[in-house]
Amino acid sequence: MTAKLQNFAMGQWTPGSGPETEILDAVTGELICLAHPGGMDFEGMMQYARSKGNKALRKMTFQERGRMLKALALYLTERKEDFYKLSYRTGATRADSWVDIEGGIGNLFAYASLRRQFPDKPYYVEDEPVGLSKGGTFIGHHLLVPKEGVAVHINAYNFPVWGMLEKIAVNLLAGMPAIVKPATITAFLTEAVVREIINSGLLPEGALQLVTGTGEGILDHVTYQDVVTFTGSAKTGRMLKSHPRLIEEAVPFTMEADSLNSAVLGEDAVPGTPEFDLFIKEIRKEITSKAGQKCTAIRRALVPEKLVEDVQIALGRELAKTTIGNPLAEGVRMGSLVGREQLQKLKDQVAQLARQTPIIYGDLDKVELVGADAQKGAFISPIVMLNQDPFRYTDTHEVEAFGPVATIIPYKTLDEAIELTKMGKGSLVSSIATADAAIAQEFAIGAATHHGRILVLNNDCARESTGHGSPMPMLIHGGPGRAGGGEEMGGVRGVKHFMQRVAIQGSPTMITAITGVYQQGAKQIEKDVHPFRKHFEELEISETWVTHKHTVTEADIANFANVSGDHFYAHVDATSLEGTLFTGRVVHGYYILSKAAGMFVDPKKGPVLLNYGLESCRFTKPVYPGMTIGVKLTVKEKIGQEKRSEEDIAKGIVKWLVDVYDETGETVAIATIMTMVKKLNQDS
Incomplete structure (x- = not known):
């Protein structure tokens, strides 16, 4: 049945x-x-x-x-x-x-x-x-x-x-x-x-x-x-x-639509260079991968006029190595289209293009197969066309033959190449093979308005590059105009x-309650127990620890300069301050942050496992010897983590707002630090 x-x-x-x-x-x-x-x-x-x-x-x-x-x-x-x-x-x-x-x-x-x-x-x-x-x-x-x-x-x-x-x-x-x-x-x-x-x-x-x-x-x-x-x-x-x-x-x-994507051979990428070989390899791969049935496949190969014959010969040589047939047969590198209806549609599209741009490689009616019958399957040979007058013969930029088909297009200058890529009226992707940074920059900035993604391919990244036709999950996949005007994937x-998205307005305390993230200026909760003595679940958003205070001395500046090796003139040379923002030797910003850590850390062994990093930090007011600083350490946000194994410690990341203030109560430094904190419940 x-x-x-x-x-x-x-x-x-x-x-x-x-x-x-x-x-x-x-x-x-x-x-x-x-x-x-x-x-x-x-x-x-x-x-x-x-x-x-x-x-x-x-x-x-x-x-x-x-x-x-x-x-x-x-x-x-x-x-x-x-x-x-x-x-x-x-x-x-x-x-x-x-x-x-x-x-x-x-x-x-x-x-x-x-x-x-x-x-x-x-x-x-x-x-x-x-x-x-x-x-x-x-x-x-x-x-x-x-x-x-x-x-x-x-x-x-x-x-x-x-x-x-x-x-x-x-x-x-x-x-x-x-x-x-x-x-x-x-x-x-x-x-x-x-x-x-x-x-x-x-x-x-x-x-x-x-x-x-x-x-x-x-x-x-x-x-x-x-x-x-x-x-x-x-x-x-x-x-x-x-x-x-x-x-x-x-x-x-x-909308993510099929588009007339292009690949450009940089003027520096002449035969014998790695970039020329990479360009040929990429074109061959995009023609034969999925039998050319990819929304990101290269449809237009833009080549400097003087290199058209070299590209034609090199590409023909590579395509001739491609064995076509039953995907289960040994050695087959290109399979079929998904059905004979698509095959007929493709032939009609190529026939239309061929009226202006002749076929220089391949045959619509002949294909040598391994382990397959051309009369039963949806097979076709790779097709390469040549458009000698791309500003006149515009079908190349308007008709997409959705299969193993690409057209070689000569260009005179890089500006002309950029203009030709734009004639596709919006594409998912374009690539350029070049080792010249100036060419890469000019092309990328010039072509950016008409593309969702641009790949710069050269010998430096070739080994790890995913290639012209591969959208990546953390980057957007889409493009303007003909490509649909939308974006898919793109990570966050x-x-x-x-x-x-909704805009929430209110007092810092109310916004803290709604978001679950402490907002500067919100009411703080002071407890008798140091927060570093508490497990992840026991910590509350807005919970704050107010430290003892410390009066900064010139000896602090000298000692920190010697320990850190930071002898920037503003810290150590009072005679060089004329014309600067400072009225005297200024305390190192990183001394303030380091001293703050020394003031708010509880040194005993407890639920805090390690310092996970510094997310943000700003120094908002100069600190001079004789000024007194204190610290307010506030639980800003909590992010639970899953256990990686049965033996792993159940833990979470706590973000802390570190507010360093002076004797007037004004903030001199503000930072968000992260610690890894053990959970009370080790089964979670």
Whole structure:
């Protein structure tokens, strides 16, 4: 019996309904499964996600959500070989599948680690407070909370695993559930991964749902609390972006569209240089990886006029080494497109381009294969074209042939190369191969307005560079104009996209109570027990220890200068102060900080395990010999940490506000330090 592609909706697996569509193996043409386009209750799915998944995720802290992602990444890693077996049926080689499968799981790991940049709270206090009054009794702060809706992800066919995981990693860390709608043709692989995610039991009920059909009507029920993301063609993206419901409800919409990405060969990168070889290697890789079916693939190769023939010969030589065929066959480095429908569309696009820009490598109708039949699979040879007049023949900058196709374009000057990259009307990525820093700077600044990412490739970074076509989790993935005008991933920036930012105004004490972060000027809680004698759980936000005082002497300055080796003239030479800001020998700023530490530290062994670092420090007023300083040490923020092993010590990070003041009560130095503090409960 033929399998049927399943949806996961409202906690149940269902095949949907409507006319059957055959999903075929991209390599052999064999039937994989049947898909049904509709029959989904999208309104019910939305309500289920909001009432179940959203409520559960919103209650979890960032630390809990991050640990959930880590556990899920480990769980999927153990089952990755099952995903590889299915991935071959999409026409992908092992290397292609590695990017999709392990790259996607890698995103889960990356965002799991990102939890360390967030508090152990369900919400996020952003940046620093803003003073709104002269006396400091009225301040403002920005707070971010998870939206109360659902993230709807509409994905393309080329990355059925990465396309899903790179997005849900972000919304789950932010505290929002997701409904994922992959392209049907490769959704059998997405379905397999979702089945394992659901089987793991690691996500709260309603945190993830899957639609494998057409998804028609999926946007009819979104609200202003939801977020919609789209990856695919610019044409489809524009259609979705104009959906009446999105406009009426002002729903955030992020679009990451296929674009005419470019790679530039710097004028210094002549044959024989490492950069020339790297450029050729990168073009070859981007043409053949995933059979060119990448939104970031190089479509336009810009080359100095005098080097066009050299590039043509070198690239042809490299492409000739590429064995095409069944991804399971030994030695195959390039597989097929995902289906014969895509193959025909690609041929039509290349034929259109070829009217102005001739094919100089490859053949639309002939391809030598290993272990495969060209009449059954969706195979095509790499195609390289040449546009000798790129300002006249503009199809190169407007028509994207989504497959193993690139066009060589000559340029006269770097300014012209920059202008040609911009003719793509907005791209996800551009790269330049150069060892010349001046060329790199001119290109990067000049091309930045039209690109979401720019890679500068040279021999210094080549060994570790992830390459032109690889978006990284902690950097934005997106681009202006044709590329969609949106941003995905981007580390903390991406997480904020699924949260609502609100400005909170009030007194420092009230803002402290709301944010759970001590605000300077708020009421302080003084206790009889030194805070260094307390465990992590026992410390309270705003708890303050007021130290004894110390009168600074000239001997302190001299001794610190000798110990530190800091003999800056303002500290040691009173005769050199004319024309400066100082009225006498000034105390070292780092002496003040060091002395403050000596004043507030409790030296006995206790729950404080170590000094974790200095987050910020400012010296706000000069200190001269004869002045008296004191310290107020206040618990500013607490961030719990999970145990790395059963033997590990349960602990957390405490941020302390160190306020050093003089005899007038005025602050002379202000710093935030961090300590690692043992927990009372060693089972947590």
